[in-house]
Amino acid sequence: MDGKRTSRAPVGSGPAAAPSGPPGKALEVLRAELASLGADSDSLVPRAFRAPGRVNLIGDHTDYNGGLVLPAAIDLAVYLLCVPAYNVLLRSTSEPGVVRLRPDGQEISGEGTPEQEEGLPSWGLYVQGVLRELAAEGCRLEGFLGVVASDIPEGRGLSSSAALEVAVATASTAISDCRLEPWTVAEACRRGEETYAGVRCGIMDQAVSLMGKAGSACLIDTAERSLRHVPIPDAIEMVVIDSGVRRDLSDGQYNSRRQECSDALDALKTAPEFANLETLSDLRPNDLPRCTKLLPPALLRRVRHVVTENQRVEKVAGLLAEAVSASKDGSLPPELAGELRSQVEESHRSLVEDYEAGHPVTDRIVELARGQEGYIGARQTGAGWGGSVVVFCHRGTAARLATGVLEVLDHPEGRAETASPSPGTGRTGPSYHVCRISDGACEIALPQSP
Numbered sequence: 001m002d003g004k005r006t007s008r009a010p011v012g013s014g015p016a017a018a019p020s021g022p023p024g025k026a027l028e029v030l031r032a033e034l035a036s037l038g039a040d041s042d043s044l045v046p047r048a049f050r051a052p053g054r055v056n057l058i059g060d061h062t063d064y065n066g067g068l069v070l071p072a073a074i075d076l077a078v079y080l081l082c083v084p085a086y087n088v089l090l091r092s093t094s095e096p097g098v099v100r101l102r103p104d105g106q107e108i109s110g111e112g113t114p115e116q117e118e119g120l121p122s123w124g125l126y127v128q129g130v131l132r133e134l135a136a137e138g139c140r141l142e143g144f145l146g147v148v149a150s151d152i153p154e155g156r157g158l159s160s161s162a163a164l165e166v167a168v169a170t171a172s173t174a175i176s177d178c179r180l181e182p183w184t185v186a187e188a189c190r191r192g193e194e195t196y197a198g199v200r201c202g203i204m205d206q207a208v209s210l211m212g213k214a215g216s217a218c219l220i221d222t223a224e225r226s227l228r229h230v231p232i233p234d235a236i237e238m239v240v241i242d243s244g245v246r247r248d249l250s251d252g253q254y255n256s257r258r259q260e261c262s263d264a265l266d267a268l269k270t271a272p273e274f275a276n277l278e279t280l281s282d283l284r285p286n287d288l289p290r291c292t293k294l295l296p297p298a299l300l301r302r303v304r305h306v307v308t309e310n311q312r313v314e315k316v317a318g319l320l321a322e323a324v325s326a327s328k329d330g331s332l333p334p335e336l337a338g339e340l341r342s343q344v345e346e347s348h349r350s351l352v353e354d355y356e357a358g359h360p361v362t363d364r365i366v367e368l369a370r371g372q373e374g375y376i377g378a379r380q381t382g383a384g385w386g387g388s389v390v391v392f393c394h395r396g397t398a399a400r401l402a403t404g405v406l407e408v409l410d411h412p413e414g415r416a417e418t419a420s421p422s423p424g425t426g427r428t429g430p431s432y433h434v435c436r437i438s439d440g441a442c443e444i445a446l447p448q449s450p
């Protein structure tokens with residue numbers, strides 16, 4: 001549902017059918033919730049907030065290493081509908097349980113008793129983290145009764161968790177009339193995820209969900225906390241192919257890579273020449289030979305990924321800018337397409353071989369995409385170990401390209417042996433989504449009842 005094409009309507013205005021799409025689903029559940037609490041839902045006008053997921057075009061595992069990333073907010077999003085209330089009471093249309101907290105994220109009766117720990121559903125940890133971190137920023141938060149609904153598949157590299165955090169932060173600060181800089185909100189969300197959900201994530205997902213811009217990618221320098229919009233040329237479209245392999249970030253691989261990066265930094269800093277290193281992204285490619293003698297092979301590969309990935313992000317941002325002026329007739333010059341291809345493919349190879357964050361199914365998708373008409377470049381996107389592949393395509397070819405990939409991937413004869421899900425990965429079936437690059441989080445008008 002596109003919030004921009006609709007206008008705010010009072011809840012319960014006539015016998016109209018419930019609007020479809022995520023906000024519609026949330027509205028239905030919210031009405032039922034209000035009715036069950038004995039509230040007169042017809043007289044309450046809910047407010048609605050939207051926080052987008054994102055596709056990362058290039059720059060994975062650089063954001064927690066002080067590096068560069070190039071994500072874009074997409075049309076899939078988390079929606080949060082709410083009315084003011086004394087405390088926070090939140091449901092989700094896709095996850096079980098009810099989140100009950102004080103407006104500042106504290107437990108309702110006393111702090112941290114075992115019953116309350118059990119009482120908070122696992123997704124409630126993201127909510128609690130955001131509220132507590134916003135309160136720590138000095139916000140005097142008000143309560144709300146709300147419902148979240150989303151069309152972002154969870155655990156597939158499109159950042160449903162950050163979208164949930166940003167939706168909660170946007171709603172909570174708006175109803176409390178608390179004004180904070182977007183970077184402060186992004187930091188609060190990131191800290192909330194790290195401290196309460198236990199994922200030591202970087203700042204990319206929260207920043208792009210808050211500050212994304214329609215039609216543009218966001219070039220983010222995570223050390224400087226700066227963000228520049230980089231228009232995506234009309235000649236290129238992005239399709240995300242979801243491998244159907246769910247990766248659970250809290251399962252430890254992500255945190256273990258993060259630990260390796262921190263160990264590598266500590267080891268390098270013992271050498272006088274690297275004593276002033278603040279992050280791995282302070283290194284340049286010509287520093288790598290000198291790292292060889294200071295690091296075990298696995299850590300050296302992680303460092304090499306970070307250093308070379310930063311270079312590729314800069315390069316791709318530059319190529320996109322060049323392509324905007326060079327592709328005036330709507331098509332991308334072949335030499336630019338070739339350069340983009342080599343950067344994007346090299347990023348995938350580096351993620352798989354140096355960072356060891358790949359998965360056989362995403363690998364197979366990348367390989368199959370290469371053989372399709374309209375292909376420019378493909379790489380696994382997001383943290384990895386499954387999730388999604390982003391394919392850069394020539395305009396007008398994305399849907400056909402993705403269909404072609406999935407036909408072969410799903411066909412028993414076309415399926416490589418490696419394309420079977422690993423045991424316990426919870427693969428639910430691949431799918432694709434042609435991305436419309438969208439704006440960052442904001443309040444939206446509710447869909448109008450017909």
Ligand code: ADP
Pocket residue numbers: 078092093094095122123126148149150153154155156157158159160161162164247248249250382
């Ligand atoms: P992703 O790559 O999608 O961010 P994560 O594993 O980081 O994957 O986050 C997924 C988790 O975020 C879910 O397990 C759930 O706890 C939470 N989440 C995401 N979307 C929703 C939603 N609509 N309702 C409730 N929880 C959600």
Ligand code: MG
Pocket residue numbers: 159160161162249
């Ligand atoms: Mg996440």
